Amino acid sequence: MPEVRDPEVRQPGGEPLLQVRDLTVRYASDEGPVTAVDGISFDVGPGETLGIVGESGSGKSAASMALMGLLPRSAEVTGSVRLRGRELLGLADGRMREIRGRHIAVIFQDALSALNPMMTVGAQLTEAVLVHHPDRTARELRRRAEELFDLVGIASAATRLDQYPHEFSGGMRQRALIAMGIANDPDILIADEPTTALDVTVQAQVLDVIERVQQGTGTAVLLITHDLGVVAGLADRVMVMYAGAKLEEGPVESIFYEPAHPYTSGLLAALPRVDRRTGRLHPIPGQPPLPHSRPAGCPFQPRCAHADPGVCSSVTSATSATTQVSPGHTTNCVRVHEIASVGR
Ligand SMILES: Nc1ncnc2c1ncn2[C@@H]1O[C@H](COP(=O)(O)OP(=O)(O)O)[C@@H](O)[C@H]1O
Ligand SMILES: [Mg+2]
Numbered sequence: 001m002p003e004v005r006d007p008e009v010r011q012p013g014g015e016p017l018l019q020v021r022d023l024t025v026r027y028a029s030d031e032g033p034v035t036a037v038d039g040i041s042f043d044v045g046p047g048e049t050l051g052i053v054g055e056s057g058s059g060k061s062a063a064s065m066a067l068m069g070l071l072p073r074s075a076e077v078t079g080s081v082r083l084r085g086r087e088l089l090g091l092a093d094g095r096m097r098e099i100r101g102r103h104i105a106v107i108f109q110d111a112l113s114a115l116n117p118m119m120t121v122g123a124q125l126t127e128a129v130l131v132h133h134p135d136r137t138a139r140e141l142r143r144r145a146e147e148l149f150d151l152v153g154i155a156s157a158a159t160r161l162d163q164y165p166h167e168f169s170g171g172m173r174q175r176a177l178i179a180m181g182i183a184n185d186p187d188i189l190i191a192d193e194p195t196t197a198l199d200v201t202v203q204a205q206v207l208d209v210i211e212r213v214q215q216g217t218g219t220a221v222l223l224i225t226h227d228l229g230v231v232a233g234l235a236d237r238v239m240v241m242y243a244g245a246k247l248e249e250g251p252v253e254s255i256f257y258e259p260a261h262p263y264t265s266g267l268l269a270a271l272p273r274v275d276r277r278t279g280r281l282h283p284i285p286g287q288p289p290l291p292h293s294r295p296a297g298c299p300f301q302p303r304c305a306h307a308d309p310g311v312c313s314s315v316t317s318a319t320s321a322t323t324q325v326s327p328g329h330t331t332n333c334v335r336v337h338e339i340a341s342v343g344r
Pocket of ligand 1: 028029034035055056059062063291
């Protein structure tokens, strides 16, 4: 079991900062519309870290792009996304651009393609600040850029700012991208697979940077990853997605110690464990369904060792976690109580 974040050091927020309700994303495709996100709802409190976990293709990126208003026009987005009570879906592009960067910032997996190879890292960083603070002087911008580099742990900031992205290592580029993300003190930082492209040691360093930045600035973080191990040390709460649906959500310690969905239990069994001598992992058999061939009812059912086809196919609420198992901990599994009695 990876070390789970100590509940004592959490700073749970009060009123939700971000309120997402019934968010649905459909893409057009040759075979008809593809439902990438299937009516998910969640809240993020101020300063809170929410981990969104699920295998590749589960709709994590589609959901985060929808929050940022970054999906192509051809994608159909419905539901509601409220930031401090204000509806973001349907805002004009210009208004959304003001919100992006200033209130919600995003960092992606691929730092290299997110940076402009022709500009120094410092110029890109000051440009990010300048967009929202056009009145800052060159000297103020430079000072802010150095401060940001210090915050993300890039030493010799003054020299580093004048270098180009190719002069940075992968980990350093990701740090620079985090610096750009937080340049305008956003309320929320969305980190979509921020460490997936990095090797394990550098991954840990970048996660430390995200944690330090979160604690130093009070920014809420949406940490999106296919790796449940990544969220263990960082998230306050975890939401588990599968085939566009929300299967389970709860405080990080309940998700790890009392998973209430067989899919979550499966993800946990597949994690490398430091406390287990044999390095044997137990991947979940089978593959997620393709968007066009999702089963009725619970989408995980075909791979679930505990499924009762008669029950699991017929439930209509199976794409949202609505059954409460403990305070703040919900699952979509309609058989959660039967399964608990036989043991997962
Ligand atoms: N531009 C697109 N057009 C059609 N389908 C897409 C497009 N982008 C993603 N999808 C589909 O939407 C689903 C969710 O994808 P995505 O949000 O990228 O998942 P994740 O980030 O969890 O790996 C997948 O089935 C994917 O194939
Ligand atoms: Mg993704």
